[in-house]
Amino acid sequence: MVVTRKIALNSKGHCDLIDITRQVKEEVSASGIDSGTVTLFLAGSTAAISTIEFEPGLLSDFQAMWERNVPRNIPYQHDRAWGEGNGYSHVRSSLLGPSLVVPFTNKTLALGTWQQIVLVDFDNRPRSREIVLQIMGE
Amino acid sequence: MVVTRKIALNSKGHCDLIDITRQVKEEVSASGIDSGTVTLFLAGSTAAISTIEFEPGLLSDFQAMWERNVPRNIPYQHDRAWGEGNGYSHVRSSLLGPSLVVPFTNKTLALGTWQQIVLVDFDNRPRSREIVLQIMGE
Amino acid sequence: MVVTRKIALNSKGHCDLIDITRQVKEEVSASGIDSGTVTLFLAGSTAAISTIEFEPGLLSDFQAMWERNVPRNIPYQHDRAWGEGNGYSHVRSSLLGPSLVVPFTNKTLALGTWQQIVLVDFDNRPRSREIVLQIMGE
Numbered sequence: 583m584v585v586t587r588k589i590a591l592n593s594k595g596h597c598d599l600i601d602i603t604r605q606v607k608e609e610v611s612a613s614g615i616d617s618g619t620v621t622l623f624l625a626g627s628t629a630a631i632s633t634i635e636f637e638p639g640l641l642s643d644f645q646a647m648w649e650r651n652v653p654r655n656i657p658y659q660h661d662r663a664w665g666e667g668n669g670y671s672h673v674r675s676s677l678l679g680p681s682l683v684v685p686f687t688n689k690t691l692a693l694g695t696w697q698q699i700v701l702v703d704f705d706n707r708p709r710s711r712e713i714v715l716q717i718m719g720e
Numbered sequence: 721m722v723v724t725r726k727i728a729l730n731s732k733g734h735c736d737l738i739d740i741t742r743q744v745k746e747e748v749s750a751s752g753i754d755s756g757t758v759t760l761f762l763a764g765s766t767a768a769i770s771t772i773e774f775e776p777g778l779l780s781d782f783q784a785m786w787e788r789n790v791p792r793n794i795p796y797q798h799d800r801a802w803g804e805g806n807g808y809s810h811v812r813s814s815l816l817g818p819s820l821v822v823p824f825t826n827k828t829l830a831l832g833t834w835q836q837i838v839l840v841d842f843d844n845r846p847r848s849r850e851i852v853l854q855i856m857g858e
Numbered sequence: 859m860v861v862t863r864k865i866a867l868n869s870k871g872h873c874d875l876i877d878i879t880r881q882v883k884e885e886v887s888a889s890g891i892d893s894g895t896v897t898l899f900l901a902g903s904t905a906a907i908s909t910i911e912f913e914p915g916l917l918s919d920f921q922a923m924w925e926r927n928v929p930r931n932i933p934y935q936h937d938r939a940w941g942e943g944n945g946y947s948h949v950r951s952s953l954l955g956p957s958l959v960v961p962f963t964n965k966t967l968a969l970g971t972w973q974q975i976v977l978v979d980f981d982n983r984p985r986s987r988e989i990v991l992q993i994m995g996e
Binding site: 617633634637638639640642644650651677678682683684685692693694696697719720 | 721722724759761763764765789790796797798799800801802807810811813814815817818819821852854856
């Protein structure tokens with residue numbers, strides 16, 4: 583069985599982290615599928631999906647890591663060509679990745695107690711985003 | 721068809737890498753499913769799953785990369801708030817990711833000859849870990 | 859339903875990025891499966907799979923990020939033992955990951971307009987590569 587659902591949301595950009603765990607749980611629970619996997623996919627090249635313990639200190643630590651390793655304020659060839667100033671957003675997104683697969687059993691996701699699913703929006707402006715959920719199983 | 725299995729193990733923490741390829745192969749082989757995918761998922765926010773050629777030099781190189789890019793000995797906001805000293809473990813885990821999907825055909829995983837599946841435990845102490853295997857296919 | 863397909867290609871190595879979106883679309887379209895997921899998997903430990911907006915500036919930016927964060931010209935233990943000089947290729951590959959899962963509905967992949975699927979070959983020489991596509995759904 584395959585059930586396709588979408589989560590739409592608005593981000594602030596600038597490495598905004600948005601906890602989508604509740605919505606994913608609700609969609610899996612309502613899907614009619616008991617056991618399987620939910621594949622989350624972000625259509626776009628300046629945002630990504632991961633998991634994190636969603637507490638303010640860590641969100642700040644995660645953002646600081648991106649500033650150190652893929653800094654905003656160095657030259658990017660993409661920005662020379664396209665002038666949108668978000669070359670760093672693309673590079674971060676390719677490194678973190680647009681896809682996450684989470685198993686579930688008895689309609690319950692295999693997440694840890696302090697592990698939340700997040701959209702990470704690396705773009706340099708507010709964005710409307712849509713995450714596809716492909717729920718598969720039996 | 722969906723078969724759920726679990727692999728339990730003990731890690732030393734501190735970027736311990738544990739080769740779980742044999743256990744994954746055994747579970748896939750015993751699942752009764754011929755072709756499909758196995759989704760590995762680590763419940764927790766201070767460890768992750770990836771693949772590597774499992775030889776001592778590379779394990780050391782991989783650990784050194786983490787020290788350079790997400791160092792242990794810089795201030796983390798998470799540690800101020802929670803005092804467990806493992807802020808770096810969380811950030812590394814979010815970057816590497818808790819999930820890996822490996823296809824198999826005729827009960828054989830699509831791994832390269834020198835490609836092993838590993839748990840990477842970034843926490844700063846020994847931990848008991850459980851990895852969920854969702855085996856799906858026909 | 860499960861359909862297994864393979865994409866064979868030749869890379870130049872040295873962080874060569876190859877756009878495989880067209881081939882993946884064709885295989886999904888020809889699979890006879892309407893909705894589900896395609897799991898891409900790279901058998902090997904010196905290459906990886908991700909998505910990127912495939913334009914020359916960004917390819918160069920992505921390659922520059924790897925040179926900064928996992929440099930070629932620092933000592934690797936792997937190279938001492940094996941002498942192939944590609945220790946950095948292995949470390950990059952483990953960080954980016956060998957696997958990508960993309961949902962599709964009505965035979966259409968859930969990609970963004972400027973989001974392409976790429977093989978990233980980190981090895982230090984030209985390579986023949988094979989990517990497994992596990993197409994699952996109904």
